[in-house]
Amino acid sequence: MPKKIMVVDDDPDIVDYLVSVFEDHGYDTCRASDGISAYEVAMAEKPDLITLDIEMPHEWGPRFYRRLTSEKEFSDIPVIVISGLSGIHLAIRRAVATIKKPFDPADVIQIVREALGE
Amino acid sequence: MDFKRLLLVDDEEGVRRFLGLSLMDMGYEVETASNGREALDIFDSFRPHIVFTDIKMPVMDGIDLLKVIKERSPDTEVVMITGHGDMDLAIESLKFDASDFITKPINNDVLEISLERARDRYNMKLQLREYTENLEKLVEEKTNRIVELERQNAACQVVQGLSSALSDAAQEVETGYGVFNELPCLVSIHNRYLEIVAHNRLFEERLGNQVGNNSFDIYSDRTSPGNACPVQRTFQTGKGQRSKENFLGKDGEEIPVTVYTAPLPNKDGEIELVLDISVDMTELKRLQDELLTTQYKYRRLFDEAPCYITVQDSDLKIVEANRLFKRDFGEVEGHFCFEAYKHRNEPCEGCLVDKTLLDGESRQRETVVTTLTGEQKHMLVQSAPLHDASGRVFQAMELSTDITEIRKLQDHLTSLGIMLGSMSHGVKGMLTSLDGGIYRLESGLKKGDRERVEAATRTLKAMIGRVKKMVLDILYYAKSRELETEAVDATAFLRDTADIAEARATAHDVEFVRDIPDGLGLLQADTAALSAALVNFLENGVDACESRKNGRLELSARRGDNGLVITVSDNGMGMDRETRDKIFTLFFSSKGKRGTGIGLFISNQTIEQHGGSIRVESSPEEGSTFIITLPDRTGR
Numbered sequence: 001m002p003k004k005i006m007v008v009d010d011d012p013d014i015v016d017y018l019v020s021v022f023e024d025h026g027y028d029t030c031r032a033s034d035g036i037s038a039y040e041v042a043m044a045e046k047p048d049l050i051t052l053d054i055e056m057p058h059e060w061g062p063r064f065y066r067r068l069t070s071e072k073e074f075s076d077i078p079v080i081v082i083s084g085l086s087g088i089h090l091a092i093r094r095a096v097a098t099i100k101k102p103f104d105p106a107d108v109i110q111i112v113r114e115a116l117g118e
Numbered sequence: 119m120d121f122k123r124l125l126l127v128d129d130e131e132g133v134r135r136f137l138g139l140s141l142m143d144m145g146y147e148v149e150t151a152s153n154g155r156e157a158l159d160i161f162d163s164f165r166p167h168i169v170f171t172d173i174k175m176p177v178m179d180g181i182d183l184l185k186v187i188k189e190r191s192p193d194t195e196v197v198m199i200t201g202h203g204d205m206d207l208a209i210e211s212l213k214f215d216a217s218d219f220i221t222k223p224i225n226n227d228v229l230e231i232s233l234e235r236a237r238d239r240y241n242m243k244l245q246l247r248e249y250t251e252n253l254e255k256l257v258e259e260k261t262n263r264i265v266e267l268e269r270q271n272a273a274c275q276v277v278q279g280l281s282s283a284l285s286d287a288a289q290e291v292e293t294g295y296g297v298f299n300e301l302p303c304l305v306s307i308h309n310r311y312l313e314i315v316a317h318n319r320l321f322e323e324r325l326g327n328q329v330g331n332n333s334f335d336i337y338s339d340r341t342s343p344g345n346a347c348p349v350q351r352t353f354q355t356g357k358g359q360r361s362k363e364n365f366l367g368k369d370g371e372e373i374p375v376t377v378y379t380a381p382l383p384n385k386d387g388e389i390e391l392v393l394d395i396s397v398d399m400t401e402l403k404r405l406q407d408e409l410l411t412t413q414y415k416y417r418r419l420f421d422e423a424p425c426y427i428t429v430q431d432s433d434l435k436i437v438e439a440n441r442l443f444k445r446d447f448g449e450v451e452g453h454f455c456f457e458a459y460k461h462r463n464e465p466c467e468g469c470l471v472d473k474t475l476l477d478g479e480s481r482q483r484e485t486v487v488t489t490l491t492g493e494q495k496h497m498l499v500q501s502a503p504l505h506d507a508s509g510r511v512f513q514a515m516e517l518s519t520d521i522t523e524i525r526k527l528q529d530h531l532t533s534l535g536i537m538l539g540s541m542s543h544g545v546k547g548m549l550t551s552l553d554g555g556i557y558r559l560e561s562g563l564k565k566g567d568r569e570r571v572e573a574a575t576r577t578l579k580a581m582i583g584r585v586k587k588m589v590l591d592i593l594y595y596a597k598s599r600e601l602e603t604e605a606v607d608a609t610a611f612l613r614d615t616a617d618i619a620e621a622r623a624t625a626h627d628v629e630f631v632r633d634i635p636d637g638l639g640l641l642q643a644d645t646a647a648l649s650a651a652l653v654n655f656l657e658n659g660v661d662a663c664e665s666r667k668n669g670r671l672e673l674s675a676r677r678g679d680n681g682l683v684i685t686v687s688d689n690g691m692g693m694d695r696e697t698r699d700k701i702f703t704l705f706f707s708s709k710g711k712r713g714t715g716i717g718l719f720i721s722n723q724t725i726e727q728h729g730g731s732i733r734v735e736s737s738p739e740e741g742s743t744f745i746i747t748l749p750d751r752t753g754r
Binding site for chain 2: 011013014016017018020021024084100101102103105
C-alpha cells in the first residue's frame, strides 16, 4: 500500500506541482492551503509524511506543526519544510529536512524516500 | 645767636638806673627788679638770657634767687653783684652754679668781660645741648643718606640694564636682524652729534640709506641743526619725545609719521644714543585697510557659505548667524538657538553645542529643522569650539549642512534594497510555480494527460503575467520616468483599459460592469502609465472579490466640473481604517506573498503626475471605491 504525503502550501500552483511529482512517483497525496485546514485534513487522511510551507495565511507552518505533533498519533510524523524564506532551517527544529524554493523535484523525492525509510 | 635779654636785680634804685642805662648802651634789652621775689615774677614772661643780681636784698636775697633760677632754667647765666666784705657769699654762690661775680663799684671793663664770658658760656652750653639732642637725628640722617646711596646705586644698575637692553636693540637695528626689522615702523638710531648711526630695513625702503647723514635730514621741513628735531630735543631734555612729523621719502614725497624717541644712556647715565621709532601713518592706514579687507573676506565666506552657521555663547544664545541662517530663520541674534532654530522652549536633548562647550570636542549628528517658510530640511549638524586668547572655550560654532537630497536618495536606495529583499521571497515562490508548471506540462505531455497539460498551461500563463508585472513595477520604481502625454479620446481609452481588466475578472468569476458613456472628450495622458495605473486598481478589485460569492467590479466614468471622474468600485472584502491609510505606502501589501507593495504606490504616483487626485471609500466586508479625478489640463 502506497504511503500518503500531505502537501501544505498557500500557493495552489506549488501544491499542484508537488502533488504531481509525488503521484508520478507512486505516492498517495492529500493537500491543504493553510495551517487550520491542514490539521483537519491530517486528522481525516492520516498522512505518513508532510511537506510544509512556513508563511501562510491564518496559521503559519510552525504553529500548525506544534499543534499536530501534540496529538499522539502524529508525534513522530516526518515533516519536510519547503519554503522561500531564508533562515528556515531553524523554524522547525525536528524537521527531517529543509528545502528552499525553487527546488529540484529529484532532490525532494530522494529526501522523502529517506524519511520514509525506503 | 641772640644773647640780649638781661634782668638786673638790685634793691638800690640808683644802681638799677645807672647800671641799667650802661647795659642798654651795650645793646642789651634790660628789665629790672628790686628783689628776688620781683625778679621771679617777671622771669617767666621775660625769659632773660642773663641775670645780674645783688646778693643782699630784702624779701628774697640773691642766693635764693640764684637757686630758684638754676632750678627753673639751668641755661640762664646768673652773675652775682657783691659789695665789699661779701666775698664768702660770692664764693658760695659759685657753688650754686653762678656764672661769675663782680664787685661794687662796678668797673665797666670788668662788666664787659664778665658779660662776654657769660655769653660764651651760654652759647657753648646751647651748642652742647644741641649736639646732644641732635645726635639721634644725626644718626638717622646718616642712615638715610646711606640707604639713599644704595638706592641710587640700584637705580643706576637698572638704568644700566635698560641701557644695555636698548643698546642690544640698537645693535639689532644695525646688524639688520631681529624684531626691529619686522616692525611696521621706521626705526633709526642717532648719536649725540645728530648723525644717523643705523636704521631698519623698512626705513631704508622708504627713505633710502641715510646712515651717516644728519638726523634732521630725514625731515621734509627741517634743514639745519638747532631746529629742535625730536632727536635733538631728546638729547637736550634727556626725555623721550612724541610728535607728528613729515619725513622726506626716497622719491621726494612726504611721509606723515608719528615719531617716538627714547634716550639710550650709557653706563654713566649720559645720553649716548637716541632711538627713534616712527610709525608710518600711511603704512598704518594700509594695514588697517588690509585688516578690513581680510575681515570683509571672512565675513563674506561666513555669509555665503552654503550652510547654516551660528556662533553661540555658553547660554546657547546666538551671537552671530550667517546670511543663509537669517534668511531661513529670521533675525535670530540674541535669541536662544533652540528657540530660533528648533522652535523649542528648552534646550534640545543631547545638545551638541552644550557638550562642545564643556569638553571642547567637535561633534555631529543629524536632525530635521523647519524654516520660516515651513520647509522641512534634513540637516547634518556639526559643532566646533571657539577659543579665546587664553585658550579657554568660550563660544561654539554650529554648522548645519542640508542633506535633504542625499537623504532622499539614500531613502530611495534603501527602499530599493528593502524591496529587492522582501520580493526575493515572492520571486522564489513564482519561480517554484513556474517550475511546477513546466514539470506538469512535460509530464502531462508524456502521459498524454490533456487535462494536466491545460492546467499547467494556465498556471504558466498566470505566472508569466505575475513575473512580468513585478519586473515592470521594479523597473518603474528604479527609474522614475517622465510622462509622455498625448491627447486621447477618453471614452476609447477607458474602454480599452476595461477590456484588459475584464479578462482577469472573468477568469476569477467576478462580474465586471462598465459604465463608460460616449463623448467623454479628450484626455491629456501618458496612456501606458495611466492605463497601467487603472488596471492596477481594477485588478486589486478582482483580488478583493476573490473567493467571495457574487463578486462584482464596476468601472464608471463621468465628465465633471473639475475634469474627468473615474470610479472603480468592488463589493469585496473592503479595508479597515489602518489599511486604507497605508495602501499608497511603498511596500505595504494586504495580500501576503502575492503582493509586492509597489502597485498602488506607483498608481498613486502616476495619478499625481497627471495632476489628479484619488479618494478612497471603504469599509470591511462591504467593498471599496476608488474615485479618481483627472483635471482637464493634465500632464506636465
